[in-house]
Amino acid sequence: MHDLTFAKEIVRALNIKQNSIPNGSRITSINAALSPLSHVKPETLTETFRVMTKGTELDKIGLNIKVLKIELTCRTCKHAFQIDKPTTRCVKCNDSDLDMAYSKEFVIESINVADNQSQQKTS
Ligand SMILES: [Zn+2]
Secondary structure (H helix, E strand, C coil): CHHHHHHHHHHHHHHHHHHHCCCCCEEEEEEEEECHHHCCCHHHHHHHHHHHHCCCHHHHCEEEEEECCEEEEECCCCCEEEECCCCCCCCCCCCCCEEECCCCCEEEEEEEEECCCCCCCCC
16 A cells, blocks of 8 residues: 555654754645656545544644656657656657656655744645
8 A cells, every 4th residue: 555655754754854843843734746656646645644643743734745747758769758647658659668757656845844933824
């Protein structure tokens, strides 16, 4: 179950961040990205994260998850293209000699922190 692995990774990143920010500051949200190759939907990951952090401080943190596109380059005709779903053929020449530029399944991009002095904007 990849969603569980990714949710644990989010919790771990949040705990590390929590320990590095000054007292009075708090984490408001986290931005992460999923590859379509991970076969995990953002909704599923959010759900898993909520269940995992229910009743803890982390429960209040916003989770922004986007789905990345897969970037492929055809080694035969050099055509570069983006896809949402895994494919084994070049969309131009139908060759199967493809180079995948993005292979990470899950990335934590940034963690947003608010300090208690400044006004917290709600978005
Ligand atoms: Zn091609």
